[in-house]
Amino acid sequence: MNPPDPFAQRLAAVATETDALLDRLLGAEPAEGEIARPQRLLDAMRHAALGGGKRLRPFLLLESAALFGVSRDGALMAGAALECVHCYSLVHDDLPAMDDDELRRGRPTVHKAFDEATAILAGDALLTLAFDVMARREVHPDAELRVALISELARAAGIGGMAGGQMLDLAAEGRFEKKRPLGEDAIAVMQAMKTGALIRFACRAGAILGNADAKACAQLDLYGAAIGQAFQIADDLLDVEGDSATIGKATAKDAAAGKATLVAALGVSAARSRLNKLVAQADAAMATFGAKADTLRAAARFVAQRQI
């Protein structure tokens, strides 16, 4: 048996706490101002949000916030809000009209376990819940700061971020007109929007919660941008080289769908060296924080090397 890996332990601890928090936020009891929580919709939201994700984004938010001595409870609440956005995006991306996936983390996707209408509504309601949660006083007592988080989250998730990135990705597949392969730069923009923006937000949010100065915010932003790109390249490598039983979803699907990826554009070997360069960039961005940032350094390597 291997000795326990402190990084893996920290990641697992955040996942456990985030799961517990999401479980509580998705309880049967209506919140103040709500009229009722229809069971079927709640079940679908719970299926989407409590399916055993790694909770990487809440972890990055929490560890970024920890650099500035932010209370764990506030960061966990902000992380749960962010995870609601991530989970909604998976539900909608899996829909038949989008990527048409039947499996997610080894379980049926929401529209398979329920139906399409319920999946659309569950995604909508999770996105809405994210802003409800981010607005709560438990995130941070200062309302100015919560409003800043809400604004940044909305920009990261909306037309100029994640949703826009999904649009560009579908367009690159040739859904709407004749397919024109994207160049390396256009792929980078698409990925910075589709997956990068939320990861980058996670790191920036930690700095915002910690009332960090402009320089520290900029370092976290650089770090987040680097690991966002690394995450996507690792994901694309996994699609090419991974084993579907381990990953819990279909592999080699992106290539089959003609998805625009840097791995396809650069080749596997150049993509691997790009990945190493991004990890070095993330490390460099953490230089000013010293040993306090060791977990974030380990997170960069984890993101680049992940097998699932």
Added chain:
Amino acid sequence: MNPPDPFAQRLAAVATETDALLDRLLGAEPAEGEIARPQRLLDAMRHAALGGGKRLRPFLLLESAALFGVSRDGALMAGAALECVHCYSLVHDDLPAMDDDELRRGRPTVHKAFDEATAILAGDALLTLAFDVMARREVHPDAELRVALISELARAAGIGGMAGGQMLDLAAEGRFEKKRPLGEDAIAVMQAMKTGALIRFACRAGAILGNADAKACAQLDLYGAAIGQAFQIADDLLDVEGDSATIGKATAKDAAAGKATLVAALGVSAARSRLNKLVAQADAAMATFGAKADTLRAAARFVAQRQI
């Protein structure tokens, strides 16, 4: 030619200003923190948001706020955020997996003018934009107040409000299991969630923006709840009695789909007298505001009598 109706003029003025604001918010230029605004997604969002709605919810918000001397610009911005939520809900409700509508305000619905994937994303991005907009300083300089608006909007729109109401409505049609006709009370709960919650929020938001005291907030809440119900009964009467060419969407569709409505449960004549009672309730809730509330009184009659 009829003399100009001051109420209609006020309503039209808010619609014009809201259209202009939404046009600006949905401009081609990315906002700060956004990476790019993909043209196709922007076009679909504009199709959804700039299709010539009456802008009833922004109007109610603005007129409620006016009772407390709130600046018109702040209320218009909050109204635009609210209208983004309303427009997103129409896009998603019209989807083939939901109500499967091809026409909205006399124009093709978003998934007809574009495609399903684009419509799903356009709805998602409009919902996200709503919170971006509500977080802006232009709504009100006090961040505590903006956070309160964001929280109430999320609760009105999410599982415990609008999205939950759509779920109950689909369930009542017998989508998921054998159809069991809803009783009058269950229909009222479903409608209070599906359409009532946003209308009620509009009126409450005016009071929040105006830093109204608890009593005034409660009066606006009563008013909003009454006209929310009146709006839905009028809408259901229109479906039974209206002319599709005037309304710009299919009629007699609800009855065909077996939708649960109070008109079906009570009959047309009892529904009409319920409507009159609700207008009287809305009037009574405005009693303490005197002549200042004349426009809101006229709005209650407008909602009950609307032909389109």
